[in-house]
Amino acid sequence: MTVTRRNVHEMAGIVDFAAAHQVSNVHFLWLFKKGHADESLFVDPDSIFSSLKAAQDRAEEAGVKIDNIEILRTQVFSCPGTRYDLGNAGWQSLAIGPDGYIYPTPALVYTEDMRCGSIRDGLRQVWENSPVLSAVRNASLDSSDNYRENPFRYMTGGGDIDHSYLHSGQIVADDPYAELYTKIAKWLIVREARRYITDGYPAIRLKMGEKLGECPIEGSAVFFTHSNCVLSLPGHDIHTQVNRFYAGVAEGTREDILNPICYDEQLIAHIPKEMRYRSYGCGSPVLEAGIRQGETVVDLGSGTGIECFIAGKLTGPQGRVIGIDMGAAMLAVAERTKAHVVHSLSYDNISFKKAFLENLPLDDGSVDLVISNCVLNLSPDKRQVFQEIFRVLKPGGRLVISDITYDQDIPLEIQYNETLRGECIGGALRYHDLFGLLNDLGFSECRIVSGYPYRTVRGYDFYSITYQAVKPSENERPVFYDFPDFDSVMAEVKREPTCACFLSPEKQPQKKEPMSEHEPHRSGCMVCGAELIYSGTNRDSLCHYCGLTLPANVSCANGHFVCDSCHSADAVEIIKLVCLNSREADAVALMQTIRSHPRFRINGPEHHSLVPAVILTALRNIGNDITDEQIITAVQRGQTVAGGACAFLGACGAAIGAGIAISVLTGANPYDGEKRQFVQQATQKVLEEISSYNAPRCCQRDSWLALQAASVILKEKLGKLMIASRSLVCKQFTKNKECILNRCPLWPREK
Secondary structure (H helix, E strand, O other): OEEOOOOHHHHHHHHHHHHHOOOOEEOOEEOOOOOOOOOOOOOOHHHHHHHHHHHHHHHHHHOOEEHHHHHHHHHHOOOOOOEEEEEOEOOOEOEEOOOOEEEOOHHHOOOHHHOOEEHHHOHHHHHHHOHHHHHHHHOOHHHOOOOOOOOOHHHHOOOOHHHHHHHHOOOOOOOOOHHHHHHHHHHHHHHHHOOOOOOOOOOOOOOOOOEOOEOOOOOOOEEEEOOOOOOOOOOOEHHHHHHHHHHHHHOOOOHHHEOOOOOOHHHHOOOOHHHHOOOEOOOOHHHHOOOOOOOEEEEEOOOOOHHHHHHHHHHOOOOEEEEEEOOHHHHHHHHHHHHHHHHHHOOOOEEEEEOOOOOOOOOOOOEEEEEEEOOHHHOOEHHHHHHHHHHHEEEEEEEEEEEEEEOOOOOHHHHOOHHHHHOOOOOOEEHHHHHHHHHHOOOEEEEEEEEEEEEEEOOEEEEEEEEEEEOOOOOOOOOOOOOOOHHHHHHHHEOOOOOOOOOOOOOOOOOOOOHHHOOOOOOOOOOOOOOEEEEEEEEEEEEOOOOOEEEEEEEEOOOOEOOHHHHHHHHHHHHHHHHHHOOOOEHHHHHHHHHOOOOOOOOOOOHHHHHHHHHHHHHHOOOOOOOHHHHHHHHHHHHOOOOOHHHHOOOOHHHHHHHHHHHHHHOOOOOOHHHHHHHHHHHHHHHHHHHOOOOOOOHHHHHHHHHHHHHHHHHHHHOOOOEOOOOOOOOOHHHOOOOOHHHOOOOOOOO
16 A cells, blocks of 8 residues: 555554455555655655554554564664665666666656666666666765764665655655654664563663564675565564474484483483484583472473473473474474373373464463573574563572573674574574673573583684573562673583593593693604603593593603693694685695694694595585585594594594595484495595505594595595695604605605
């Protein structure tokens, strides 16, 4: 409906008409002052705003959306730093008029001054050379005197260029409806802030970034507004994106987002083995929560139900567990698994409900404990979720949440990335914002229970934390906290995931010596350079750097022992730095670049991460679709291969590293027999090449052989070219006492 002075009072009636005919969206057009639409039909922004508010009230009652409101809602409720600067005309769209001329927008057709060129000249010629399009693209709110004093200018985006031009002949800043857009923006903010309750204490009611409408689909910091002629775009709201992401991983397995926490066999014996592998998350709130017999426990974003099934056992037959998820695919898997769990437990205290976390189907004060594992970051309205948690908790009830956080400025291209939002990274709250929000809503005793470094994305560090908060008892006032420096908190609570660990978790550090105090030796003992002595059996040894006492079978002639983690600490960061930033396409050249670093040792377990990282990087750099996250996953898997594996475990870490790369590339997992067999056979072929030499370990030689063998396997079996042809002549033989000299393929040959 085009709104005029004659029909502005009918806007609410249009909503009623739409609802009666099952129409989900209504779109109002603002009148262009053009042709027969003269000043007599123009309606002022105040009158439109009054009628639009009444129409919105009616729309909310009827379940109808008004596009004009929803589009501005998306722009207002966005991440801090987001700027909307005019529309996409001339950037993403053009209009071709019946007269054969090209224009920036349909509304400007027949406007002679806005002709971009003739269709006879060809679209490309006009697109690249039109002075009119150049003027449109150079227009910005930055250069507008009219908008400079408007603090909402980058939220509203400055209106339509066609409204502005038809009104005054100016491309920017004279849209006659600009005041209307600002009024709507202010109204939306005030309405949203009034939804949140603060019980008489100082608190923030609303903060930018806590609520998101939808993710913009273009740009990295500056975005286009939608034309008023365009309907709101479906499928870009956060709920739809997240649901789409997790529907795709409900039946399959995404190993890179699987929970790294291991559960004691006694806690999961009642869960079918094939389902234990499909637990997505980043921590163990169900273990940290101290669940007591008879408690009512709610798991938000319960997914396939693993935490619910564990909680069901812990709370016992007198307790109650409720899993809530919005995804039908996840709930279907959980319900199928529940039948086996109930049979094993011999009682049924678990139920699942389909709902959004922002609107929990639970009574006030009915829950003892709310847990959630890496889900709340997925919500587009985090303040509303935490307010709902506060509502359903009993006085004295608690929340225990595992999720991702950070403590540095994160670029918008990470925050708006659909995949990273699905992985709980894009939607993460910064540490102080998260705990400030808990304070605002009245929670007490807020603290981080445990945490660990989770992932590095494009050079930015993200952390998994498990935190708790308590709803104060009746008549008890909340206690507010000033949260300390994030690094200090993490140093105190840091606890690494316990899956695939070589270390015994109960052993505690006894001393520490920072590795940076002394430049480590590149061969022999890192501490003093003395010869390493291997024994046939393990004995408890104290790591010179971190102070952990660990079973070990190697030390130097002077008695120094360095654990695998300290041995490869600097080297792993070097691998990441090179592989995530280099555009080198030759795997051997990448290996040489990494190994030439003065803090990268000649031999050591760091090579177990080097091999898979350079394979994936080389493939990415010639055009294969490989992400930073896949490379980091390969590095992390390589870190789990113990030093000396070539003899003590019977498989060289370089060969295993090649297998790791192929596993990441193919998406192999323990339940996919075909891929599992292929990865094992590939590793075997690489190992055959390395073991064909009767020689002591040499990580340079073995890594080079692994790259050559992997190159052949990738080409023959997967049809992928991996370049590994850079000439490599050994220059380290004088530092390697065990060098096999001219029997080595890298030995310098006479020309």
